[in-house]
Amino acid sequence: xxxxxxxxxxxxxxxxxxxxxxxxxxxxxxxxxxxxxxxxxxxxxxxxxxxxxxxxxxxxxxxxxxxxxxxxxxxxxxxxxxxxxxxxxxxxxxxxxxxxxxxxxxxxxxxxxxxxxxxxxxxxxxxxxxxxxxxxxxxxxxxxxxxxxxxxxxxxxxxxxxxxxxxxxxxxxxxxxxxxxxxxxxxxxxxxxxxxxxxxxxxxxxxxxxxxxxxxxxxxxxxxxxxxxxxxxxxxxxxxxxxxxxxxxxxxxxxxxxxxxxxxxxxxxxxxxxxxxxxxxxxxxxxxxxxxxxxxxxxxxxxxxxxxxxxxxxxxxxxxxxxxx
Amino acid sequence: xxxxxxxxxxxxxxxxxxxxxxxxxxxxxxxxxxxxxxxxxxxxxxxxxxxxxxxxxxxxxxxxxxxxxxxxxxxxxxxxxxxxxxxxxxxxxxxxxxxxxxxxxxxxxxxxxxxxxxxxxxxxxxxxxxxxxxxxxxxxxxxxxxxxxxxxxxxxxxxxxxxxxxxxxxxxxxxxxxxxxxxxxxxxxxxxxxxxxxxxxxxxxxxxxxxxxxxxxxxxxxxxxxxxxxxxxxxxxxxxxxxxxxxxxxxxxxxxxxxxxxxxxxxxxxxxxxxxxxxxxxxxxxxxxxxxxxxxxxxxxxxxxxxxxxxxxxxxxxxxxxxxxxxxxxxxxxxxxxxxxxxxxxxxxxxxxxxxxxxxxxxxxxxxxxxxxxxxxx
Numbered sequence: 001x002x003x004x005x006x007x008x009x010x011x012x013x014x015x016x017x018x019x020x021x022x023x024x025x026x027x028x029x030x031x032x033x034x035x036x037x038x039x040x041x042x043x044x045x046x047x048x049x050x051x052x053x054x055x056x057x058x059x060x061x062x063x064x065x066x067x068x069x070x071x072x073x074x075x076x077x078x079x080x081x082x083x084x085x086x087x088x089x090x091x092x093x094x095x096x097x098x099x100x101x102x103x104x105x106x107x108x109x110x111x112x113x114x115x116x117x118x119x120x121x122x123x124x125x126x127x128x129x130x131x132x133x134x135x136x137x138x139x140x141x142x143x144x145x146x147x148x149x150x151x152x153x154x155x156x157x158x159x160x161x162x163x164x165x166x167x168x169x170x171x172x173x174x175x176x177x178x179x180x181x182x183x184x185x186x187x188x189x190x191x192x193x194x195x196x197x198x199x200x201x202x203x204x205x206x207x208x209x210x211x212x213x214x215x216x217x218x219x220x221x222x223x224x225x226x227x228x229x230x231x232x233x234x235x236x237x238x239x240x241x242x243x244x245x246x247x248x249x250x251x252x253x254x255x256x257x258x259x260x261x262x263x264x265x266x267x268x269x270x271x272x273x274x275x276x277x278x279x280x281x282x283x284x285x286x287x288x289x290x291x292x293x294x295x296x297x298x299x300x301x302x303x304x305x306x307x308x309x310x311x312x313x314x315x316x317x318x319x320x321x322x323x324x325x
Numbered sequence: 326x327x328x329x330x331x332x333x334x335x336x337x338x339x340x341x342x343x344x345x346x347x348x349x350x351x352x353x354x355x356x357x358x359x360x361x362x363x364x365x366x367x368x369x370x371x372x373x374x375x376x377x378x379x380x381x382x383x384x385x386x387x388x389x390x391x392x393x394x395x396x397x398x399x400x401x402x403x404x405x406x407x408x409x410x411x412x413x414x415x416x417x418x419x420x421x422x423x424x425x426x427x428x429x430x431x432x433x434x435x436x437x438x439x440x441x442x443x444x445x446x447x448x449x450x451x452x453x454x455x456x457x458x459x460x461x462x463x464x465x466x467x468x469x470x471x472x473x474x475x476x477x478x479x480x481x482x483x484x485x486x487x488x489x490x491x492x493x494x495x496x497x498x499x500x501x502x503x504x505x506x507x508x509x510x511x512x513x514x515x516x517x518x519x520x521x522x523x524x525x526x527x528x529x530x531x532x533x534x535x536x537x538x539x540x541x542x543x544x545x546x547x548x549x550x551x552x553x554x555x556x557x558x559x560x561x562x563x564x565x566x567x568x569x570x571x572x573x574x575x576x577x578x579x580x581x582x583x584x585x586x587x588x589x590x591x592x593x594x595x596x597x598x599x600x601x602x603x604x605x606x607x608x609x610x611x612x613x614x615x616x617x618x619x620x621x622x623x624x625x626x627x628x629x630x631x632x633x634x635x636x637x638x639x640x641x642x643x644x645x646x647x648x649x650x651x652x653x654x655x656x657x658x659x660x661x662x663x664x665x666x667x668x669x670x671x672x673x674x675x676x677x678x679x680x681x682x683x684x685x686x687x688x689x690x691x692x693x694x695x696x697x698x699x700x701x702x703x
Binding site: 064066077104165242 | 431433482513520
């Protein structure tokens, strides 16, 4: 009953699920002997053997592609891509095969696999290690895109992702890996996919976010509370398929909305949420909605990363503009 | 590997005078041919492929595949089929693969392996349905674990590694058989996959259908390597060349590679040297980039005539056999075409029905919209 970090929760979820489901195979670069560069798979190879916790050659396309073959053959691969910056060659396998296999064989074969990757900025990592490019995956039909923001949601959503019969991209906000601790029960209980989580109920404004930005958003909500504004905070968690109903319901109550994400603005997932609010909830809006996002620039090297990442001040300022109009 | 490097170093240290470098590795690539282009046996052949029934089986299967292929092209020309990738001239590879594989093995094809697929129980109607634009074609009623046709070049090769990994993990006596083209051996997917297959000594074999052309690019534009088979050497396992128009050599070499893989001996790469007597697909016109003379010359090497000559020479095939076979093939093809043409379209809702195991709530509205508007397109 000790408090654990998000990375511990990932590790605990993997171990629990592997112990109950012998078809699960963890694979990736440095996941075995080394236990993963962030320690997500620490101790798993020792416990489950090198055939179920597999150090692969340095081959991202292989990792994704062989996961598809394993999944079609009845295994449940849980693959790790070491950093989001190295995931792009994998997109072909996800787009052309993992998400299509069920459809193009009319259900004869399917692809239950999980691809985990750490993503996002804020830890002063080298170039190519800090991007938030989740929107690339949100555009792919047939995929689930899941982003936990806390240890308990990492545990519950990871279990759900592993148990899901379709391919899941599971992106872990690495700035949160060791940022907070929570008491997470190792009870094998999954959280639901395809739903948003309302983290804080409010009446005056809806703040929608996911991943590491949830923490800035919660801090912003606290600051707003000091000035008498009661903000509702929604953690989208499963970005695809998107549970717009929870967001619409909140917006119909508050009439105001700010969407916060770390990723670049243009065609970010915030744009999709904004479009759906415009389609289905426009008349409930009392003010134009706002987006607080990363800029449409290259993610800078770490000297400038705090200039790029949305912070509490930007969120509060956007909320206040929305409240004033 | 580390200890080997140290040994070499010590050896060198023990030499006080300058000398040539030590050879640390040496490889060779063999070429196998049993039946030459004239239909003469040019090497000792194993007993199993001296069996007349086996030989007749090869001949019938190649003929059936070629007749199907011709029919498919003609359906496309008449507007009754979408773009189709012909296997003309390359039928022996598919037939050898399909004949050598066991039922429990898994085939991961590219898109010219109809000969193999038919022998594994995929129907001609299913292949036509696929190229006719209907997903049901890849829902094979037999060969349930075989992979569907793969269009993005070399992208199926990593899948074969995963399939073989699963087989090995479970200790099964099964083999994954991946067929790819010469162009595919230039792709990263291929290199990443064979490298891992070698590393883990997986039960998988790679058959390279080297038909000389990747659309308009001839083999020599793909790689300076003398053979494509030698790419296996870098991945740590054996590669060899086989006459891809000689079904006997193909069958024997593939069978041996399968046995080796099944017995834990790891992967093999077989480069089957053949020739694409057809256009790349029905959407291509090969006269733009290759000479009639070359094509004409290559017709002398094709796989069917040589086998027919051999069968007739041995007294294993008569004119009546030929007539009966052609009638049977035609009938099967006509039945398949009939089945294909009478299979209804699936309806707009089916776009959503196999997207996920169960359709998320957020997509129900789109599904209803698609069905509502679908009458316009039926």
